[in-house]
Amino acid sequence: MVGSVKLAPNHDWVFVSSSPLSPDELTKWATRPQCGAVVTFCGTVRNTSTTGHDITSLEYETSTELAESRLVAVVGEARSRWPELGAIAVHHRIGPVELGGITVVVAVSSPHRHEAFEAAKYLIDTVKNCVPMWKREVWQGGSAWSEEAHSIESVQKQ
């Protein structure tokens, strides 16, 4: 994939994409012979908003370079916390995403399921807190930046 960052070859994969994300591709990619568990998280556009409107789509905006370098840091921190993990993939969509569409996918494999769940939850929480990404809510006749804004946190403090 053009623009995606594969770190340790075949083990870590981060990507900021303006094309639709494929949880199926990430789940298959993360499946490893030594791993018995794959946990895949999809963030999807839901119809309720921070601004009280019926959401029809979201629009994500960032610097791809800065976002991917932060994703690399987040994945690296997960590796140091769970050395037994198999593969880690984190893909984030940018641009407009319709209701029901996928905005972010995390896929993690591990020999045993407990670590895969823990790491997937850590990864999505840390992506939301630490990666520069601005979300605009779009409804019939209007749009606004999400009102749930908070400062970008450092990866090490998560």
Next chain:
Amino acid sequence: MVGSVKLAPNHDWVFVSSSPLSPDELTKWATRPQCGAVVTFCGTVRNTSTTGHDITSLEYETSTELAESRLVAVVGEARSRWPELGAIAVHHRIGPVELGGITVVVAVSSPHRHEAFEAAKYLIDTVKNCVPMWKREVWQGGSAWSEEAHSIESVQKQ
């Protein structure tokens, strides 16, 4: 799908299948307009075993009727613990499954991700503890029942 059990129409879906499972189908099915999160768990055949052999495949055996009725009970218990969940799907494969193949899929959607993670973890743990399902490990030149056996537990005690 023949043989699958859709409970509350379009909200709960359990299935014991001798055909390959599709996490992609379950993830898409579980995506709901009011939900911002889908967590999908795949159990896959890994190459290490309880018997010390290099595993080439697993074979799962059960009574489809008894297994599906227990899956229904497990999903019902998850509903009572997390009433805010959107959709819940649990599919379990039976028969032979090759190395890397998917033996069980859980997909859960929820308005917010925390509950989706909690419920997915509960569901797979409870399926493993409470659903009648026997696993045979197959390697080059031999096979045996898994040595990690334990009594089937009741759903309410989980």
Next chain:
Amino acid sequence: MTRVLLLGPAREAAGAGHGEFDGDTVGAVLQNAVTRYGVDFERVLAVSQIWVNGNAAESGDHIGPYDEIAVLPPISGG
């Protein structure tokens, strides 16, 4: 005759996935199964749960011709 469902290692030990046996309690039916299937089956039965029509049952429970007994050895879902 009551139908008995034999699962996993119980099926393997018995050499059959199900059988039909006389008896008016769970225990009596299963004793007749042990008589037919032998000592390997008896050993698996000793560590198995018994369900009747999908619910946990006791040895003394009465049983009718439309009930189904299932023999469920320890599972290995891990």
Next chain:
Amino acid sequence: MTRVLLLGPAREAAGAGHGEFDGDTVGAVLQNAVTRYGVDFERVLAVSQIWVNGNAAESGDHIGPYDEIAVLPPISGG
């Protein structure tokens, strides 16, 4: 001239995704950006983080022509 990257609400307030400004510290460069983009941008800048080449930076940090300053308002990933 140092390149300044303006993200999300900072881009919107400035009406531009990036600009080039004189100045030998982070603060001096950004003051020149405020002069060009005006009060809406200044308001967003006040609550933003500043990164230089991908790392958090302070107002007094010295800056060269090959550095890139990024203005990162609060995010809304929640």
